[in-house]
Amino acid sequence: MIKRIFAPLALLVVASMVLAACGGGPAYECTDPLGCVDVAPGEPIHIAYALVISGPDETLGVDSRNGIEVAIALKGQVLGHDVKLTGEDDGCSAEGGQAAGTKLAADPTIVAVIGTSCSSAARVAVPLLTSAPANFIVISPSNTAPDLTLAGNENQHAGYFRTAHSDLVQGKAAAEFAYNEMGVTKAATIHDGSLYAEKLQEVFAEAFKELGGTITAQEAVDPNGTDFKTQLNNIAATSPEFIYYPIFIKAGSLITRQAKETAGLENVYLMGADGLFSPDTVEGAGEAVEGLFVSSPDLAAFGSDYQAVFVPKYNELFGTDPISIFHAHAHDAAMLVFAAIEKAAVQDEDGTLHIPRQALRDAMYATSNFPGLTGNLTCTPTGDCADPKIAVYEYHVGEYPPERIWP
Numbered sequence: 001m002i003k004r005i006f007a008p009l010a011l012l013v014v015a016s017m018v019l020a021a022c023g024g025g026p027a028y029e030c031t032d033p034l035g036c037v038d039v040a041p042g043e044p045i046h047i048a049y050a051l052v053i054s055g056p057d058e059t060l061g062v063d064s065r066n067g068i069e070v071a072i073a074l075k076g077q078v079l080g081h082d083v084k085l086t087g088e089d090d091g092c093s094a095e096g097g098q099a100a101g102t103k104l105a106a107d108p109t110i111v112a113v114i115g116t117s118c119s120s121a122a123r124v125a126v127p128l129l130t131s132a133p134a135n136f137i138v139i140s141p142s143n144t145a146p147d148l149t150l151a152g153n154e155n156q157h158a159g160y161f162r163t164a165h166s167d168l169v170q171g172k173a174a175a176e177f178a179y180n181e182m183g184v185t186k187a188a189t190i191h192d193g194s195l196y197a198e199k200l201q202e203v204f205a206e207a208f209k210e211l212g213g214t215i216t217a218q219e220a221v222d223p224n225g226t227d228f229k230t231q232l233n234n235i236a237a238t239s240p241e242f243i244y245y246p247i248f249i250k251a252g253s254l255i256t257r258q259a260k261e262t263a264g265l266e267n268v269y270l271m272g273a274d275g276l277f278s279p280d281t282v283e284g285a286g287e288a289v290e291g292l293f294v295s296s297p298d299l300a301a302f303g304s305d306y307q308a309v310f311v312p313k314y315n316e317l318f319g320t321d322p323i324s325i326f327h328a329h330a331h332d333a334a335m336l337v338f339a340a341i342e343k344a345a346v347q348d349e350d351g352t353l354h355i356p357r358q359a360l361r362d363a364m365y366a367t368s369n370f371p372g373l374t375g376n377l378t379c380t381p382t383g384d385c386a387d388p389k390i391a392v393y394e395y396h397v398g399e400y401p402p403e404r405i406w407p
Contacts, residue, residue, distance in 0.1 A: 028346060032356030034135040037111050041351035045078055047337065048107070049087035050100040050115030050125055056250040057092045059278040059324045061117040064141045066322070067330030068114055070313050071338075078338050080351055090121040092248065097121030101128035105136070111355055112137045112337045114330060119145035119195040123155060130159035135357045137364055139337060139385070140164060141329035144274070145195045146203070149382045156382050159361050163329040163336070163374060165297065165388030167196070170273060171203025171246075173390035174295040177406050178242050179211040181392075182269060188216050188235045190245035190255065192223040200246040200273060216240045223251045228258050236264035246273035246295075253284025260288045269293065277325040277393070279400045289395045293405075296325045297374065298391035300404055306373045321401075329386075332372035336385065340364045 030036035039045055049068060051061030065087065072083045088100035097116055104113055105128045113129050113136050116122045122143045129136045139161040140148075146166045147155045178184050187208055189201035198220075205215045216238035219231040232255070235243060243265070245255055252272050259265045271293040272281075282289050299306070306328060314322055322328075340363035346354040367385060370377040375387025393402035 028348060028352075028354050030354065030356065032358045034132075034357035034361070036357065037109065037355040039081055039353040039355065044082040044084035045111055045341065045353070045355075046084050046086070046107075046109045047334070048104050048110045048113045049085065050090045050097070050104060050113055050117075050121070050129075051087060052092040052096070052117040052121075053087075053089045055091065056280065057117070057248050057275070059280055060092070060142065060275070060326065061090070063322055063324035063327045064114075064117060064330035066314060066318055067141065067327035068334045069317060070310060070327070071331040071334035073317060074309070074313060075335065075338055078341055079345055079347055079353055081353060083338075087115075090116040090118065090125065092118040092121060094120050094124050097123065097125035098128075101125030105129055105134040108133070110134075110136055111341065111360070112139065114139055114141065114333050114337070116140055117142050119143045119148060122148060123195055126157050126160050130157045135159070137161065137337070137340075137357075137361055139333040139364075141333050142274070142326040144170060145199050147199070149380070149384045151382050161333075161336070161364055161379060161383040161385050163332045163372070163377065163385050164326065165386050165390065166384065167200040167203050169388045170295055170390050171200050172207040174244060174246075174271065174273065174392070175204050175207035175211060175213075177293075177295070177392045178244070178269070178271070179208060179213050181406055182242065184241035184269065185213050186216050186238075186240045187213055187242040187244060188238060188240040189218045190221055190231065190235075190243065190247065191218075192221050192247040192251055194223065194247070196275065197247045201244060204244050204246070221247070221251055221255070223248060225251060226254060228255050229262065232259055232262040232265060236262055239264070240268060242269040242271065244271050246275060248275045249278055249280050249284060252276045253281055256285040256292055257288040271295065271392075274325050277402070279323060282395065282398070282400050285395075287397050290397045292395040294393050294395070294402060295390055296393060297329070298389040298404070300391065301375070301389040302328055302373050303371070303375070310373055328373040332374050332377060335372065336364065336367060336370060336377065339370065340367070
C-alpha cells in the first residue's frame, strides 16, 4: 500500500525536475487588467498605423509611414522578434478615423497603433482603439489639436500619446513671427471647420491680439470647395496685412492662387501651417506659391542622427528625401513603442513574449528624456511626449522643400 502511494509521487517529482531542466516551469498567467498580447517564438510583434495614405493629403501620411518603416529597419528586432507593420487609411477625416479605428480595434494581435495623421480622425478613432476590448496604446506623429492631451477633457483618453507638438505652441509661434518678425499689426484667418484648422487659427488669433495686433476677419471655408472668392473678398474689405490659413493642401493651394487674384490682397502676406508642408502645395499653387509662409516643426533643431542616419536610410528605402514634415516624429513614435515593449514584456525561455497592455501604457507614461530625433522626449500624464520647436519656412516657385527663414 505504501509503495502504491509513493510511486506516483516519485514520478511527479522526476517529471517536474525534467521540465525545469528543459526550461519548463509554470505557464505565464496574465493578470494585467487590460489583458496581454502573446507573441509566439518566431512570430513578429504586430504594430499598426492609421494614417492618411490616399487623396490630396496623402504625402502627410505616406511620409509618416515611411518614418515608421525607417525606425523598424534601424531597430531590427525587438526582444528577438521581427516587427510586422500593417495599417489603415484614416482619410484625414472623422469618417476615415471611424472606419480605420473600427477595423484595427477588431484585431487583438495588434500591440500599438501609430496614428492618426489628423486630429479630426483621432477624435473618433482614439476612443475605439484605447478602450475595451482593444485597449491598445495609440501614439500620433502629427495630431496637434490641443484638447487631445488636456487633462479633464472629454477628448483626452488614457493610452493616447503623441510626439507632435500641440497647436498651443504652433499658433503662438506663428503669431510671434507675424507680429514681431514681419511687423504686421492687422491679420485675418481662414479655417476649414476641421478640428486642426479651427483651433490653430483660434490660437494664432488670440496670441496675435495679446501681442497688440488686430484680427480683422475670421472666415470659414469648405475643404472640398473650389471657389473661395466670397471669403477672400470679405477679408479684403477689412484691409489685413497678413492672412493665416492653417488648412490642408487641396483648399490651401486654391486659396493661395485666388488670394493673389483678389483686389486688395495682392501684397498681403500669406501663411499656412504644417498641413501645407508638401510638394503637392508647390504643384497645386503654381507660381502663386512664391512667398507663401508655413509654420512647421523645425528640422534644423533635430538631433545629429537625423541627417547622419535617418535621412540616408529614408533615401535608401524610398529613393527620395522625406516628402513632408512628420517623418521624424513617426520614427520617434515607433522607437518609444519599442522601448516600452522592452520594459513591459515578459519573455519565456523559449522566446515567447507576453506583453501586458496596462504595463505597456505605464512604461510609455514613464518615458523620460528619451533621445529622439526630434528632441529629448518626456511623456506627460496626459500623453504629450513632444519636445516642440517651431520654425517658419518660405516657398519658392519650383523648389521643394521650402526655405527655413525663422527663427
